[in-house]
């Protein structure tokens with residue numbers, strides 16, 4: 402039987418109109434939610450002023466909740482669940498996205514995934530990156546998942562839609578494992594956790610170029626389906642891509658998760674695929690390597706060597722360089738429009754780089770990531786940078802902690818400044834080095850704006866940070882001990898999540 406994908410015209414963010422379209426789509430697809438039903442939006446980051454187009458809009462989520470409630474006689478619990486971008490408390494992003502009053506209005510609970518115990522989940526496919534991963538308890542308990550991504554360009558993976566939205570099913574510590582040159586395969590591995598009962602894509606206003614600060618592009622479109630690969634295949638065509646060019650769609654199709662050929666997909670709804678493609682004509686994607694993006698076009702100079710990938714990838718698309726690209730783009734689009742030229746000259750080195758580094762006096766060299774290596778001269782100093790990279794097969798998710806707490810990151814950054822005082826270079830550890838760290842180093846060494854110190858955000862951010870940590874401590878330590886003691890069951894949650 403062919404997979405069905407529905408394309409609906411929707412010219413605006415009216416929750417009732419969205420509810421009626423999604424309800425119609427559910428009837429056409431024959432979908433009825435039941436049991437513990439969770440909506441998983443894309444809330445990588447959200448803020449009405451600085452990040453207005455990066456997330457599934459609250460009106461869209463509200464429309465979904467209305468449609469689910471109307472057809473939800475068998476729903477036992479309705480919820481919204483998310484883990485937003487690394488180092489940001491999900492409570493902060495969800496509050497800024499405007500989901501809290503909507504959840505209250507429609508009797509939906511909110512699950513902030515990093516605050517729950519992380520449960521071991523066995524992966525079955527022989528090509529999976531590792532035998533098991535960890536997944537938040539509410540995801541394991543979910544019986545009907547509604548995948549509600551935002552359709553956007555993505556500078557590491559070309560595009561983000563249904564498959565990629567699963568990255569937000571893991572908390573930060575587990576999300577960063579294999580968030581490197583293996584990112585596409587990791588995305589596909591995550592599909593083993595749960596098949597969605599329904600997919601509804603917010604493409605009313607899609608996002609061009611970047612994922613955190615995308616340029617808004619009105620497509621007036623809702624895409625629906627029940628198969629992630631089929632939905633992403635259609636979405637890729639709409640954005641002008643051959644779905645086989647998007648590695649995670651190709652790998653997922655290769656594993657039999659869904660169809661990648663249009664003739665295996667039945668398209669319905671009130672819009673033709675040709676009309677949807679016409680609406681997205683000229684949609685701008687960006688997939689630039691950092692040296693192509695910055696060298697000669699900004700005061701940053703990037704030197705890129707290959708990451709230690711046994712299969713011979715020459716660039717770590719899902720890791721440190723991509724994070725620097727997105728950081729600079731996000732500064733340029735939301736914080737400091739001329740940052741490309743206002744940033745002080747800096748030299749960034751990634752991977753196993755072997756050529757010269759042309760720093761002038763007063764210009765700092767930054768070696769980024771655990772895999773960076775170098776042997777040579779910088780401003781007359783002999784420098785030898787050794788690799789701290791841990792081979793992927795030596796990482797055990799049961800004991801892995803990437804120390805992604807933001808306050809810890811700020812302290813580590815401060816200590817690194819002291820450690821490298823007087824040296825023409827600095828070494829940033831991590832695999833990957835996150836956008837938060839790039840912001841800190843760019844601000845300190847390059848004089849750029851630091852969003853983490855923005856006065857209008859600090860109070861709200863720290864409030865949600867503290868509540869989040871308390872809730873996490875309560876659920877993952879106190880309640881967990883209590884449960885173990887009461888039930889005397891073997892503990893499958895991670896020792897230190």
Ligand code: SF4
Pocket residue numbers: 580581582708709717719720721722751752769770771772773831832833834
């Ligand atoms: S350290 Fe960074 S560049 Fe190197 S493999 Fe890890 S994520 Fe990729």
